[in-house]
Amino acid sequence: MVSKEEVKQTAEMCKLKLSQEETDIFIAMFSNVLEQVEKLNTVDTDGVEALNFLNLKEKSLREDIVEDSLNREEVLKNAPEQEYGYFKLLRVMD
Structure with a gap:
């Protein structure tokens, strides 16, 4: 079973704010997934x-086409944290 603390920690890393009801739903969903994986064992x-x-078929790829991109300032205005003109992310590896 997945604990409430594990769901809260995962939500925090994903920058999600979950209500108590949503936390309970995620606990049930994650626990169900882990049970299904355990059955595979x-x-x-x-x-x-x-x-x-x-798939052995040849993959057809589209040709790259250069198009206008979004303005950096406009993209970063929705970022919870930014540094030096880039998104600031949590360190996930040492």
């Missing part, structure tokens, strides 16, 4: 060859 995969790729 019980599947017998002995003798099953690993799947390395899903």
Whole structure:
């Protein structure tokens, strides 16, 4: 089961403000996902060859087209934190 503290910590890292009701909903949803993943651990995969790729078809890519981009100041005005003209993010790795 996922704890209330884990949901709050995850929401804080994602810059989300959750109500108590939303926190309870996320606890139930995350716990359900973890239960489903745990069920996958019980599947017998002995003798099953690993799947390395899903599609052998040639991928068609569109040609890159240079277009106008958004103004930096306008983009950053919605950022919760910014520094040196860029988004400031939480450090996720040491």
